Amino acid sequence: MPDTKAAPDASRRSERSRRAIYDAALALVAENGYARTTVEGIAARAGVGKQTIYRWWPTGTRAAVLLEAFLDLATHTAEGAGGVADVDFPDTGDLAADLKTVLRATVDELTDSAFERATRALTAEGILDATLGAEFTARLLEPQLQAYIRRIEAAQAVGAVDPAVDPRIAVELFVGPLHHRWLHRTQPLTHDYADALVDHALLGLAPRR
Amino acid sequence: MPDTKAAPDASRRSERSRRAIYDAALALVAENGYARTTVEGIAARAGVGKQTIYRWWPTGTRAAVLLEAFLDLATHTAEGAGGVADVDFPDTGDLAADLKTVLRATVDELTDSAFERATRALTAEGILDATLGAEFTARLLEPQLQAYIRRIEAAQAVGAVDPAVDPRIAVELFVGPLHHRWLHRTQPLTHDYADALVDHALLGLAPRR
Amino acid sequence: MPDTKAAPDASRRSERSRRAIYDAALALVAENGYARTTVEGIAARAGVGKQTIYRWWPTGTRAAVLLEAFLDLATHTAEGAGGVADVDFPDTGDLAADLKTVLRATVDELTDSAFERATRALTAEGILDATLGAEFTARLLEPQLQAYIRRIEAAQAVGAVDPAVDPRIAVELFVGPLHHRWLHRTQPLTHDYADALVDHALLGLAPRR
Amino acid sequence: MPDTKAAPDASRRSERSRRAIYDAALALVAENGYARTTVEGIAARAGVGKQTIYRWWPTGTRAAVLLEAFLDLATHTAEGAGGVADVDFPDTGDLAADLKTVLRATVDELTDSAFERATRALTAEGILDATLGAEFTARLLEPQLQAYIRRIEAAQAVGAVDPAVDPRIAVELFVGPLHHRWLHRTQPLTHDYADALVDHALLGLAPRR
DNA sequence: CCGTAAGCGAGACGGTACGTCGAGTCTTGGG
DNA sequence: CCCAAGACTCGACGTACCGTCTCGCTTACGG
Numbered sequence: 001m002p003d004t005k006a007a008p009d010a011s012r013r014s015e016r017s018r019r020a021i022y023d024a025a026l027a028l029v030a031e032n033g034y035a036r037t038t039v040e041g042i043a044a045r046a047g048v049g050k051q052t053i054y055r056w057w058p059t060g061t062r063a064a065v066l067l068e069a070f071l072d073l074a075t076h077t078a079e080g081a082g083g084v085a086d087v088d089f090p091d092t093g094d095l096a097a098d099l100k101t102v103l104r105a106t107v108d109e110l111t112d113s114a115f116e117r118a119t120r121a122l123t124a125e126g127i128l129d130a131t132l133g134a135e136f137t138a139r140l141l142e143p144q145l146q147a148y149i150r151r152i153e154a155a156q157a158v159g160a161v162d163p164a165v166d167p168r169i170a171v172e173l174f175v176g177p178l179h180h181r182w183l184h185r186t187q188p189l190t191h192d193y194a195d196a197l198v199d200h201a202l203l204g205l206a207p208r209r
Numbered sequence: 210m211p212d213t214k215a216a217p218d219a220s221r222r223s224e225r226s227r228r229a230i231y232d233a234a235l236a237l238v239a240e241n242g243y244a245r246t247t248v249e250g251i252a253a254r255a256g257v258g259k260q261t262i263y264r265w266w267p268t269g270t271r272a273a274v275l276l277e278a279f280l281d282l283a284t285h286t287a288e289g290a291g292g293v294a295d296v297d298f299p300d301t302g303d304l305a306a307d308l309k310t311v312l313r314a315t316v317d318e319l320t321d322s323a324f325e326r327a328t329r330a331l332t333a334e335g336i337l338d339a340t341l342g343a344e345f346t347a348r349l350l351e352p353q354l355q356a357y358i359r360r361i362e363a364a365q366a367v368g369a370v371d372p373a374v375d376p377r378i379a380v381e382l383f384v385g386p387l388h389h390r391w392l393h394r395t396q397p398l399t400h401d402y403a404d405a406l407v408d409h410a411l412l413g414l415a416p417r418r
Numbered sequence: 419m420p421d422t423k424a425a426p427d428a429s430r431r432s433e434r435s436r437r438a439i440y441d442a443a444l445a446l447v448a449e450n451g452y453a454r455t456t457v458e459g460i461a462a463r464a465g466v467g468k469q470t471i472y473r474w475w476p477t478g479t480r481a482a483v484l485l486e487a488f489l490d491l492a493t494h495t496a497e498g499a500g501g502v503a504d505v506d507f508p509d510t511g512d513l514a515a516d517l518k519t520v521l522r523a524t525v526d527e528l529t530d531s532a533f534e535r536a537t538r539a540l541t542a543e544g545i546l547d548a549t550l551g552a553e554f555t556a557r558l559l560e561p562q563l564q565a566y567i568r569r570i571e572a573a574q575a576v577g578a579v580d581p582a583v584d585p586r587i588a589v590e591l592f593v594g595p596l597h598h599r600w601l602h603r604t605q606p607l608t609h610d611y612a613d614a615l616v617d618h619a620l621l622g623l624a625p626r627r
Numbered sequence: 628m629p630d631t632k633a634a635p636d637a638s639r640r641s642e643r644s645r646r647a648i649y650d651a652a653l654a655l656v657a658e659n660g661y662a663r664t665t666v667e668g669i670a671a672r673a674g675v676g677k678q679t680i681y682r683w684w685p686t687g688t689r690a691a692v693l694l695e696a697f698l699d700l701a702t703h704t705a706e707g708a709g710g711v712a713d714v715d716f717p718d719t720g721d722l723a724a725d726l727k728t729v730l731r732a733t734v735d736e737l738t739d740s741a742f743e744r745a746t747r748a749l750t751a752e753g754i755l756d757a758t759l760g761a762e763f764t765a766r767l768l769e770p771q772l773q774a775y776i777r778r779i780e781a782a783q784a785v786g787a788v789d790p791a792v793d794p795r796i797a798v799e800l801f802v803g804p805l806h807h808r809w810l811h812r813t814q815p816l817t818h819d820y821a822d823a824l825v826d827h828a829l830l831g832l833a834p835r836r
Numbered sequence: 837c838c839g840t841a842a843g844c845g846a847g848a849c850g851g852t853a854c855g856t857c858g859a860g861t862c863t864t865g866g867g
Numbered sequence: 868c869c870c871a872a873g874a875c876t877c878g879a880c881g882t883a884c885c886g887t888c889t890c891g892c893t894t895a896c897g898g
Contacts, residue, residue, distance in 0.1 A: 009872090009874080012864070012872095012874060013874080017876095033337075035337065035338075038854085039853080039855085047876085048875085049878095050856090050876095051857085051875080051877090054855065061855090120337055124336045124337045127329050128242075128243060128244065128333045130394065133393065133394055134394070136393075137394065137395055141393055141395070142395070152414075159416065161414050162412075162414060162416045162417070165414050166409070169402075169405055172390065173385075173406075173410060175389060176381075177378070177382055177385030177386070180381055180384060180388055183332075183335075183392075184336075185339065196378055197378060197382075200374060200375070200378050200382060201413065201414060203371075204412045204413025205370050205371060205379050206371065207368065207371045208417075221842060222843075226845095248886085252845090257844080258844060258845040258846060258847085259847085260843090260844080261844060264843080427868070427869080430868065431869080452755060453755065456858060457858080457860085461871090461872095466870080466871070467871040468859090468872085468873085469860095472861080473869085476860095479859090479860085538755055543751070544811065545750060545751040545810050546662065547662075548812065555811050555813055559811060578833070579832050579834070580830075580833065580834045580835070584827070587820075587823055587824065588827065590803075590804035590808065591824075591827060594806065594808075595800055597807055598799055598803035601750075601753075602754075602760065602768060603757065603760055614793060618792060618793070619800060620831055621789075622828065622832075623789060623800070623828060623829050624788065624789065624830060624831075625788070625789045626789070626835075639846095639847070639889080641848070641849070665879060665880085666881085667878090668879095674850080675849085676849065677850095677880095678848090678851090678881090678882080679849065679850075682848075682849095688881090
């Protein structure tokens with residue numbers, strides 16, 4: 001036998017229900033927090049049967065719905081720009097300025113009250129569950145990191161970044177501390193912090209002279 | 210009297226039960242994962258009534274128990290050294306070497322199969338719940354960061370680190386990327402990575418000449 | 419048009435599907451019992467869409483299908499004899515013997531493992547639901563009772579039964595106890611019991627002299 | 628191992644909940660019918676958690692509750708008379724009159740609008756499910772039949788009933804037809820019918836002269 | 837030295853949500 | 868327009884845990 005459980009026929013899926021589920025999930029998490037958001041609640045708010053949710057997200061249901069809601073959102077936001085997978089990163093020729101621009105935008109996104117709770121929930125679930133974490137990383141996080149990497153490689157090509165530097169580590173030098181502060185709330189997450197991070201990372205800690 | 214609920218009398222607390230609860234909680238999380246660990250399960254495994262758990266951890270029960278189990282563990286590990294709050298950081302005079310030593314140790318801790326699940330669980334809960342997050346940060350994370358900060362200030366005093374550098378940001382330049390990789394599993398977490406991180410952060414990304 | 423819901427066009431009905439539904443329903447009840455027999459299961463087993471079942475049996479679906487399956491069966495069994503409505507009752511001139519013949523046959527039918535479950539199910543549903551009960555009585559039970567009544571009236575005509583006796587009550591004196599024992603399983607249902615019933619009812623309980 | 632599932636500790640059972648469940652079950656069946664009565668509904672009406680119901684009636688839940696509700700009711704009605712198991716049957720010396728008294732009372736019980744639905748439900752479930760049926764018969768039906776049997780044996784002792792008669796069959800000659808008419812609603816269930824039944828059964832169908 | 841008041845193991849309780857099943861309706865594509 | 872297939876909304880199922888609440892039992896004062 002090929003499969004234990006027959007997969008549902010995606011071509012007959014209700015578009016209306018799918019969207020209603022995304023909207024309901026995001027709204028409920030924003031309003032009540034992830035812990036108080038239930039599958040039952042999402043179904044009720046979306047005007048949908050629970051089975052419809054479990055049919056399309058049989059495992060990791062709550063988090064899986066949220067992840068797709070996010071991806072859907074991102075897709076529609078970036079409409080026409082080629083989708084999420086192709087995040088655009090500014091290249092004005094000034095690496096530090098470009099990094100600050102992007103990191104400041106990231107700060108704004110992470111502290112956007114409409115989505116902070118959902119983003120935290122997804123991140124936390126990804127930390128706990130490796131399967132969801134892989135999905136989260138591959139579909140949301142990695143595309144962004146790749147955009148950084150491309151910008152840093154461009155900088156290396158024009159001599160703005162040491163060619164010995166591993167671009168992946170370079171990215172993490174910016175993104176890691178930002179996320180660290182956001183996740184653990186050790187200090188407020190501000191534009192100034194984003195700027196300082198760029199300066200420290202580019203110049204290094206050791207004295208230049 | 211003004212209090213709605215009388216606080217339990219800590220002097221009468223059963224030491225045996227307290228320890229059994231820690232052990233049970235850590236073991237269950239290690240065996241089954243945090244999601245499948247329940248208060249009921251902990252109580253049963255510890256041979257303890259549920260009420261005994263709720264008496265001493267009335268809120269955020271599951272995570273609160275785990276956090277204390279961790280602190281208890283750390284206290285007994287660091288026995289005699291003055292406790293967790295006073296983490297010791299090597300100072301051989303060679304900052305890069307000292308950082309690598311500590312970061313390598315951190316890598317080992319984070320990937321220790323006996324505790325990785327519990328650490329992830331605690332981190333994830335802290336991300337979702339600000340109250341627990343504050344507790345987690347204050348009692349587990351911050352003491353460690355302070356040790357880094359002291360070491361970096363010492364390095365600044367001997368001219369090994371640029372005096373203009375913000376020590377807090379400096380710490381995050383090491384710890385942030387490490388945690389990022391651990392949390393999101395983007396790449397394997399190795400000693401080599403710890404070393405590379407130190408080198409990149411100290412020297413900066415911009416070409417030295 | 420006044421009708422809320424158009425009645426389906428019976429002339430277009432698929433004979434193949436109808437028969438397949440009867441077979442599936444009877445088989446499933448015999449195999450798994452009525453409680454575990456579902457409309458979905460019948461449809462699947464019959465290779466038929468659910469709608470086809472609901473189209474032709476819009477109310478009381480499960481029981482209605484079973485009832486028709488039974489009637490269909492009886493019709494085909496009694497083929498040529500004029501159908502179910504005209505049950506034939508032996509008349510050898512010996513009333514007691516004729517009653518014993520029929521009651522023994524009834525005992526055999528009621529304990530026939532192929533149909534006992536379905537008969538019980540139909541009876542039980544008829545007990546609960548007056549509408550189905552009326553249908554069940556009119557189409558299955560009453561024709562049988564009428565055959566008894568005719569035989570008893572014939573017996574009264576030849577002086578074998580007291581003319582003051584109400585034939586309907588007389589029938590129930592035979593059929594009632596038999597069903598009682600079958601329904602409540604108070605004692606085993608045997609041919610001997612059928613015989614004893616006839617003797618007791620004909621002669622009465624009071625001493626004859 | 629002795630048991631798959633630990634039995635609950637009956638000594639700690641909540642009397643208040645038990646009674647509330649009985650009341651709710653009987654009321655709901657009377658109001659909405661058995662088919663529309665759900666375990667969830669009973670729990671809600673009784674102000675009780677579903678688990679409390681499933682704890683004490685793990686199998687055949689709905690019907691089992693109803694059966695116990697009935698037994699409880701009967702126990703409290705017959706309070707002081709020694710309980711249900713010891714049904715009292717009149718013995719005025721006139722067998723026919725005594726039987727008519729009891730059968731008329733039975734007619735009234737069976738058509739009592741407060742309990743008819745519940746009685747039908749229990750009977751129907753007992754017909755379908757042999758386990759429940761055995762319980763139903765043993766605890767509700769059989770005690771009544773035994774009272775009849777004792778009365779008939781008494782009648783035999785004084786020569787009012789033929790000694791060759793099987794008392795069990797005699798009982799069924801009265802009770803069987805009554806139940807038959809009640810269950811199948813073939814004719815109205817009246818006191819006159821009860822009287823006629825007694826007369827027919829005692830005297831028999833065959834002419835006395 | 838002896839109540840008496842706490843902590844304790846145990847587990848029943850009222851709840852909430854889970855994930856599943858089936859009912860009956862609706863939609864799609866084929867004949 | 869019938870039909871097979873199956874997705875849909877809805878409601879109930881029986882289970883798992885939550886956090887609260889008695890129950891007896893044990894254990895440490897404090898009069």
